[in-house]
Amino acid sequence: MGIGAFVIVATGLVGSGLALLRDPIWIAVPFSLLAAYGIYALRRRTDLSSDTAIGISFAVTVALGVMFFSLIPPDTNLGVSLMDLLFGSILGVRAVDLLIIALVTALALAVTARHWGRMAYATFDDELARADGVDTARLELVLYLLAAVVIAVSAVVVGVILMAAYLVIPAATARLLARTLAQMTALTVVLGVAATVAGLAASFLLDVPSGSTIVLVQAVIFGVAATARRRGPEPLRSS
Numbered sequence: 001m002g003i004g005a006f007v008i009v010a011t012g013l014v015g016s017g018l019a020l021l022r023d024p025i026w027i028a029v030p031f032s033l034l035a036a037y038g039i040y041a042l043r044r045r046t047d048l049s050s051d052t053a054i055g056i057s058f059a060v061t062v063a064l065g066v067m068f069f070s071l072i073p074p075d076t077n078l079g080v081s082l083m084d085l086l087f088g089s090i091l092g093v094r095a096v097d098l099l100i101i102a103l104v105t106a107l108a109l110a111v112t113a114r115h116w117g118r119m120a121y122a123t124f125d126d127e128l129a130r131a132d133g134v135d136t137a138r139l140e141l142v143l144y145l146l147a148a149v150v151i152a153v154s155a156v157v158v159g160v161i162l163m164a165a166y167l168v169i170p171a172a173t174a175r176l177l178a179r180t181l182a183q184m185t186a187l188t189v190v191l192g193v194a195a196t197v198a199g200l201a202a203s204f205l206l207d208v209p210s211g212s213t214i215v216l217v218q219a220v221i222f223g224v225a226a227t228a229r230r231r232g233p234e235p236l237r238s239s
Helices: 001-011 025-047 050-070 083-087 095-124 126-131 138-157 160-177 183-207 210-230
Strands: none
Touching: 001 050, 025 050, 025 138, 050 160, 095 126, 095 138, 095 160, 095 183, 126 138, 138 160, 138 210, 160 183, 160 210, 183 210
């Protein structure tokens, strides 16, 4: 988003009649896809874990974004601020953002439904899935690319800094409550949507950043689930 905003200013698109091209998202999405492929390549060509590869990419891309934002004249009106991108803001969400999020949601649902069986197989036993002819490397790349698009279009609502927590906490909560992978996946979506709605409402009423409010609501839900379940989570079943 920072690179996109800089390109918009540098090419003189600010204030032009090309409304769609004035949105940094059109540069943010391709760059995010490139970063996702970089993570995938790093994972495949080295012995680094996915967490390490993602951590390196996260640090580099955030640093690039902040640097490019600093090159933009402070009096330039882009319709989006660095603080909104880092920590999220309900006031920073525009009609075009909602439309893009809706389209990406439909894409994510379609891709997940198409690859669900093989993804579940590879999740439980990667070696056995590969031995059975499942292209786990391709599935991993598809998952990275899909996550990159989702993260890019959600940056204004949630914030880049808090996105990691947003991806982890609902899934961790669902892991405490679900007994199968399908239940965990469905419950993760339900918890994520519920926390988003509650967090956005609280953000609007309290006039605080939406991203931090959503994550705090998720943390409360996780705390309730962890307290209610005294023992550790049971092993997941595939069905």
